Amino acid sequence: MATIAIARQEGGRRRARLAQRIRANTSAITGGVILLLVLAGALAAPVLYPGDPLDMVAAPFIWPGTDRAHVLGTDMLGRDIAAGILHGARVSLVIGLVATLVSIVIGVTLGALSGFYGGRVDAVLMRITELVQTIPPFLFALAIVAILQPSIPSIVVAIGLTAWPSLARLVRAEVLKIRHRDFVQASISLGVPHWRIIVLDILPNTLAPVIVSASILVASAILTESSLAFLGLGDPNVASWGGMVGAGREVLRTDWYVATLPGLAIVAAVLGLNLLGDGLNDILDPQR
Template identity: 65%
Template sequence: MSQLSALQKPRRWHAALRFLRAPSALIGGVLLAAIIAVALCAQWLRPGDPLELVAEPFLRPGQDPAFPLGTDMLGRDILSGLLYGARASLVIAAASTFISVVIGVVAGLFAGYFGGWLDREINRVTVFFQTVPPFLFALAIVAIVQPSVMTIALAIGVTSWPNLARLVRAETQKLRHGEMVQASIALGASDLRIIVSDVLPNAMTPVLVSSTLLVATAILTESALAFLGLGDPNMASWGNMVGAGREVLRTDWYIATLPGLAIVVTVLALNLLGDGLASLFGLHAER
């Protein structure tokens, strides 16, 4: 056992080096780490309430050293809004992705492993969710209930899982008929033990890769909902800032452009990181 572990360690280190040397993965990881650090340190970098009216409205970037990125039409600090908006957007994206992953993984595992009538019923539910565009579905849910961080995350999460469920189902079906699972069945292992110990760890590849795309999609969806006025009014978010700045886009472009650039950079970082993960897992698959 120790000899096998010793042989596996060089491969793991080699895979990690390949991952770090991949430009897309390295750039995406660094950008995402910087954005997360900014979100965590927002209260130290820019103390105070980002929704507070702190200065004269329509201060342009660089006009006042105290507000390097200027102020919006109400006199709110744009830099504070960007810092705290990163926290709000990432929290909603992380929570919605967690919900999507839990639903998608559970549905895919049970459908792929047990098959039969359970697979057919889960497939019907999946097809139903896929017939309605996720954004319109989330829009309807948020419009019915009171917009808040939790309701927005829940709306995005329960509408974003079908594609992941199909990926996990396909992977589980391949593993279900593999030698490892058949050996566990022959040894008398229970279905739950086989799913948790044998199938789930080996079906995590599409989950990890798809999670980065789910986070990026959730950020875009939350921004779109806030742009339409369905964001949490008690919290600063990039979508709320873009939505507020659209009214003065021609005269004071920076109010909407700066949070828009923050969204673009974050989504780009997540997509680059996803490409790096896909490359890494492709290396494992080849080996």
């Protein structure tokens, strides 16, 4: 009973220290608030604008603030910009999160296997990783989307297949540090299956850097999706921040708000993710 009480007290102290670190980290709080606002806008989109955001709902080129029904104005086709931004947030967040999940599955799996087994397995997997890294990620994604035809699934696959190498190298380095620790060697000597050692003993100790990297990967995925949509390779059936910026560039000199407002949405989402990633790096760093 005394041991359980001590363990509970230690767990409580750890949680208190973690909460104190979070409260003291301005970067993490600011990034979290920005992301919550973006998420709230995405969730509110079907309620505030239940129709198709690609529908023409008013006269073209209504400037922001001049019509209460269209607070952010309309574009050259009479589409509501506020509706496009909020619905575009849903698309960007879904693509960013799912593509990052694909990258994490590939990167963590290859990095863990490479670091745990070493030898030929490590050599082969790292050569594959280096081969993928030699190809510019955006051009690789561009080629994949062009081949598969622009759609949300093809964009997710393209981003997921191009963003994992850096994560794989990070996980490999972490596994190499943990691989020779006593608790891992004890499990190996007891005949515990390797997959159990990797999943239950090693990977939980690599969560901190993976979580930090995941926030950066989501930001990169949003930027990549926006860039593809800007070039006309986004899903034509959904509203997209990049697609709105791409359409607005034609009237940038006369009606700058058409491209600027969705561009600011991209900046806000990416800034929030980067600030959150920096904050998490400080909070989860055991050296601090």
